[in-house]
Amino acid sequence: MKMFNPENVHLPVSGSKKNDGSPWSFQDKVLLGLTPRQYLSQLCRNRVNWLLVLIFGVGIPLIVQRYFYGLAAVTHGSNDYPWGLFLGFGLFGMVPLSASGFLLGTTVTLFGRKDFHPIERLALLNGLLGYFFAVVYLLVDLGMPWRLAYPMFVSLGPAAVLFLVAWHVATYLSVQIAELLPALFEWLNRPAWKHYIAKISLGLTIAGIILSTLHQGALGALFTYAPTKIHPLWLSTDFQWIHFLCSAVFGGLSMVIISSFLISRYASWRCGKEFSSTLHDITLGLGKGASYAVFTYLVIKIVAIAHDNEWEYLLTAWGGYFLLEIAIGVVIPLILFARGVRRGSVTTVRWAAAIAVIGIIWNRLNVAIYCFNYQLYQEVPHWKEVWLTVTLYALYFIVYRFIVYRLPIVFTWNKQSRKP
Amino acid sequence: MKTQTSRRTLLKKGLGSAAAAIFLRAKTARSHNIKRYPNSCGVLVDMTRCIGCRSCEAACNAEQKLPSPALPFDDRSLFAQGRHGSKRRTDENHFTVINRYDPPEIDHPLFRKIQCNHCQEPACLSSCFVNAYTKTPEGAVIYNPDVCVGCRTCMIACPFYIPAFRYSSALHPQIVKCQFCYETRLKNNLLPACVEACPQEALLFGKREKLIKIARHRIRNDRDRYVDHIYGEYEAGGTSWLYLSSVEFDQVGFDTTIPHEPILNSVKNFLAMVPMVLTIWPPLFAGFHLLAARRARAEKTRQENNREKADEDV
Numbered sequence: 001m002k003m004f005n006p007e008n009v010h011l012p013v014s015g016s017k018k019n020d021g022s023p024w025s026f027q028d029k030v031l032l033g034l035t036p037r038q039y040l041s042q043l044c045r046n047r048v049n050w051l052l053v054l055i056f057g058v059g060i061p062l063i064v065q066r067y068f069y070g071l072a073a074v075t076h077g078s079n080d081y082p083w084g085l086f087l088g089f090g091l092f093g094m095v096p097l098s099a100s101g102f103l104l105g106t107t108v109t110l111f112g113r114k115d116f117h118p119i120e121r122l123a124l125l126n127g128l129l130g131y132f133f134a135v136v137y138l139l140v141d142l143g144m145p146w147r148l149a150y151p152m153f154v155s156l157g158p159a160a161v162l163f164l165v166a167w168h169v170a171t172y173l174s175v176q177i178a179e180l181l182p183a184l185f186e187w188l189n190r191p192a193w194k195h196y197i198a199k200i201s202l203g204l205t206i207a208g209i210i211l212s213t214l215h216q217g218a219l220g221a222l223f224t225y226a227p228t229k230i231h232p233l234w235l236s237t238d239f240q241w242i243h244f245l246c247s248a249v250f251g252g253l254s255m256v257i258i259s260s261f262l263i264s265r266y267a268s269w270r271c272g273k274e275f276s277s278t279l280h281d282i283t284l285g286l287g288k289g290a291s292y293a294v295f296t297y298l299v300i301k302i303v304a305i306a307h308d309n310e311w312e313y314l315l316t317a318w319g320g321y322f323l324l325e326i327a328i329g330v331v332i333p334l335i336l337f338a339r340g341v342r343r344g345s346v347t348t349v350r351w352a353a354a355i356a357v358i359g360i361i362w363n364r365l366n367v368a369i370y371c372f373n374y375q376l377y378q379e380v381p382h383w384k385e386v387w388l389t390v391t392l393y394a395l396y397f398i399v400y401r402f403i404v405y406r407l408p409i410v411f412t413w414n415k416q417s418r419k420p
Numbered sequence: 421m422k423t424q425t426s427r428r429t430l431l432k433k434g435l436g437s438a439a440a441a442i443f444l445r446a447k448t449a450r451s452h453n454i455k456r457y458p459n460s461c462g463v464l465v466d467m468t469r470c471i472g473c474r475s476c477e478a479a480c481n482a483e484q485k486l487p488s489p490a491l492p493f494d495d496r497s498l499f500a501q502g503r504h505g506s507k508r509r510t511d512e513n514h515f516t517v518i519n520r521y522d523p524p525e526i527d528h529p530l531f532r533k534i535q536c537n538h539c540q541e542p543a544c545l546s547s548c549f550v551n552a553y554t555k556t557p558e559g560a561v562i563y564n565p566d567v568c569v570g571c572r573t574c575m576i577a578c579p580f581y582i583p584a585f586r587y588s589s590a591l592h593p594q595i596v597k598c599q600f601c602y603e604t605r606l607k608n609n610l611l612p613a614c615v616e617a618c619p620q621e622a623l624l625f626g627k628r629e630k631l632i633k634i635a636r637h638r639i640r641n642d643r644d645r646y647v648d649h650i651y652g653e654y655e656a657g658g659t660s661w662l663y664l665s666s667v668e669f670d671q672v673g674f675d676t677t678i679p680h681e682p683i684l685n686s687v688k689n690f691l692a693m694v695p696m697v698l699t700i701w702p703p704l705f706a707g708f709h710l711l712a713a714r715r716a717r718a719e720k721t722r723q724e725n726n727r728e729k730a731d732e733d734v
């Protein structure tokens with residue numbers, strides 16, 4: 001994309017009209033203002049796409065295999081480990097990293113911190129896609145994916161934690177779609193439709209907080225159904241939901257820090273002035289917020305151990321592994337966040353965020369798979385399961401990129417033609 | 421295994437409550453109570469009597485029309501089998517399994533039968549978000565494959581590792597587990613197939629309360645033969661299947677760390693906090709918003725005043 005910018009004065013598409021005042025057609029907008037041939041050639045030249053082709057080349061047959069021959073064809077189909085990578089990573093890992101939407105929504109809309117406005121839409125998009133793909137992972141993992149709506153309409157088990165998760169994720173998905181519709185309306189050149197959404201935006205934001213608090217917590221609470229199976233260090237029946245909620249706060253913030261960095265670095269042509277000029281301060285601001293959350297998380301982790309009086313476990317091998325997870329996934333990000341914010345170093349904050357994201361995923365995999373059945377044998381996922389997980393993540397990446405390139409997420413939509 | 425209520429009524433009920441559910445959830449979540457049936461039946465498994473003949477396995481296999489196994493039921497080499505270093509467990513083709521244990525303090529092996537214990541407060545039931553499980557007045561915990569979504573939370577929740585999933589099927593996967601022969605026998609006042617097949621009378625069917633009395637009696641009368649523990653009397657809130665053993669239960673594969681309260685109790689903390697969030701969050705955050713908005717307005721007027729003052733000064 002970069003290379004076409006200097007050639008074509010109208011690029012990139014960042015408003016309804018070209019510089020000379022003539023409107024962009026729908027196809028132009030989809031093809032980023034390039035001709036189909038140019039579009040294809042830039043697709044083929046991008047090395048990242050080669051990798052994607054490789055992933056899908058193996059992954060798509062695997063998906064077909066999963067739907068035609070059942071889950072046993074692509075996973076070990078373990079009765080002892082009912083939840084594998086699709087849920088361990090796809091649901092329990094993606095959802096906390098998608099808390100960004102409600103966090104930034106709250107900050108900007110509710111607390112009136114307009115200084116975070118330039119990143120609000122990216123945070124919302126990050127949230128929406130994360131949830132959406134958590135559902136995609138679920139569709140691959142569920143035994144009967146065609147019954148996804150059963151808990152809503154056919155047979156209700158309202159006293160189950162998963163019922164809460166199902167309802168909240170579904171409603172919250174709609175809330176997030178509503179919150180992002182303005183971007184779509186601008187792109188479709190229908191600014192008038194925005195007003196309806198603007199009117200209810202406060203309500204949407206509050207709904208977002210409630211739903212997020214509850215289902216982030218509920219994901220943790222799901223594991224309290226297995227008090228005898230998960231290693232006590234990773235399961236605290238009293239605090240599990242707070243642990244999950246609190247780590248989602250810095251998980252969500254870290255994920256926006258990362259994705260905003262990647263976009264500013266690898267798609268700088270797409271970034272608007274406001275976004276680029278404020279990103280430095282915003283990253284530091286997000287880092288500050290994240291550092292508070294990481295600190296709180298560390299404290300409540302320790303409180304949970306004290307509360308259940310599990311100190312002696314720390315001396316076992318499992319305890320060592322636990323301390324390793326805390327050191328890498330929590331303490332190091334905490335130090336880096338604090339240091340980065342104090343010294344005003346965005347790079348440090350970004351490193352902190354990257355490690356924190358890995359730490360969260362690691363924690364969720366530990367709870368769902370590694371420390372699950374700690375008294376039994378260890379389940380190692382089938383390579384096909386791993387590959388499928390990666391394939392779905394690649395799909396997530398493609399959709400993410402597709403939207404960021406087009407909709408006014410990191411730039412402001414120009415209603416008038418730009419002055420050349 | 422048939423649906424208890426027809427699909428239509430389910431659908432109607434579902435649609436009716438769906439809209440309300442999201443608002444009423446808090447209340448329903450708190451009032452989750454599994455009906456306790458004082459008259460529920462159970463089976464007392466006396467492991468001191470079991471000889472490991474696997475007649476019960478064979479009977480179950482025939483009753484449930486399961487595929488015939490690779491090895492015949494009288495093949496004892498099977499006891500050495502098991503995957504990942506653990507003993508055999510229930511799976512899609514085995515609703516019940518007999519495992520052999522050789523505890524060092526006695527000179528003969530003990531055999532443990534596993535199947536669904538038909539808990540008094542089943543974790544599988546309380547974790548299922550489509551209510552696929554039912555606890556019948558007879559005590560059976562049965563499963564309805566017509567509404568199951570295949571999320572496998574019930575497998576996570578069952579502390580006894582009982583429900584298995586038919587992973588091998590793309591179109592008709594489902595949870596499989598012992599149903600206490602509910603549809604084919606229990607309902608018609610017949611004994612479960614395995615109980616009927618046992619040549620040793622190691623399995624005793626009856627009212628749970630009565631079985632506990634009998635078990636106590638056996639323990640009292642023969643203190644050398646039994647350890648003083650009825651496994652299942654309290655475990656996980658109590659189970660319909662009860663066990664007697666001649667060695668400590670953890671030596672013959674039982675999980676003795678399972679709490680005595682129902683599994684659901686450890687989830688209650690979270691469920692109790694749901695209504696609080698639902699009621700406290702909206703006014704709290706609306707309040708924050710008002711404060712922030714007021715501050716922003718005040719800030720604006722202050723700036724304007726300053727500007728005016730500055731203008732005047734000039």
Ligand code: SF4
Nearest residue numbers: 536537539543544578
């Ligand atoms: S043993 Fe497991 S499957 Fe059977 S009723 Fe109890 S919780 Fe449910």
Ligand code: SF4
Nearest residue numbers: 548568569571572574
């Ligand atoms: S797998 Fe089926 S029965 Fe088990 S919890 Fe999920 S929906 Fe309920």
